[in-house]
Amino acid sequence: MAEPLTRVDSAVQGLPESPTEKLDITKPLTRVDSAVQGLSESPPKAKASHRRASSSITGLLGIKEAWESRTKLQVAPETQKTGWKINTSPSTVEDKEILQKSLVTPIVKSIDLVTRSGLVMTARNKFKKENGVTIKDALDAIHKINKKRADDELDEPYLAGFEWVPEHTEYDEEKEKDEMEKDWQRLVIHLSATPGVSNFGGKKKKKAAAE
Structure with a gap:
């Protein structure tokens, strides 16, 4: 002590x-x-934030935005030249360059596709591509619901193209706004019994009734 x-x-x-x-x-x-x-006297640096890939791609239009701004869509004419059978893989399309083309312009993030019988599917820009929804994205969406169907189940097994109905339709927006809004945000799928090239057009006073 x-x-x-x-x-x-x-x-x-x-x-x-x-x-x-x-x-x-x-x-x-x-x-x-x-x-x-051994701690540092200065505060740790905050990690840099990263924007999501989808928001970092400029020029991609939301389909809702297209409607709200009344932006007209134009379907790629190449969609009428695929000769594609809807129960086969999109990779069977002979001209592979067609598949990477934007489905519509202005380019969009996603868009609904509807058959004339009313079946709806959605084509999406799955891999955040700068060219938005491509023809392949649309074919993938169609193929997904038809790949298990046999040839004898398909009366019209070939893709003839897509139609953006407002391009050929005159609406009374006061009375038909809901119908116009729905048509503005989707494409109608046209099918054919044989592969080939199809054209859609002809000004209509009213939208053709769904089959």
Whole structure:
């Protein structure tokens, strides 16, 4: 007990060995923690935030935005030249370059496709491509619901093309706004009994009744 406690404390806790040396308790604890634990006195840098891939692609239009701004769509004419059978893989299309073309312009993130019997499917820009929904995306959506169907189940097994109905239809927006809104945000799928090229057009006073 002859030795002063300060020397014991010095040996155990790393305090100054001389009893005349005193700790400066006025220093902020952050500096003590920094010395003991090796912590940095400066705050850690925040990680840079990353924008989602879909929002970083400029020029892609939401189909709802197209309706709200009354932006007209134009279907790629190449969709009428695929010669594609809807229960086969899109990879069977002979001209592979067609598949990577944008389905419509302006390019969109997604769009509904509807058969003339009323069956609806959605084509999406699945891989965040800068050219938006492609012809292949549309064919993939159609193929998904037809791939298990046998040839004898299909009266019209070939894709003839797509139609954006408002291009050929005059609406009374006051009376037919709901119908116009629905048509604005989708494409009608046209099928054929034989592969070939089809054309759609002819101004109509009213939208043709769905089959």
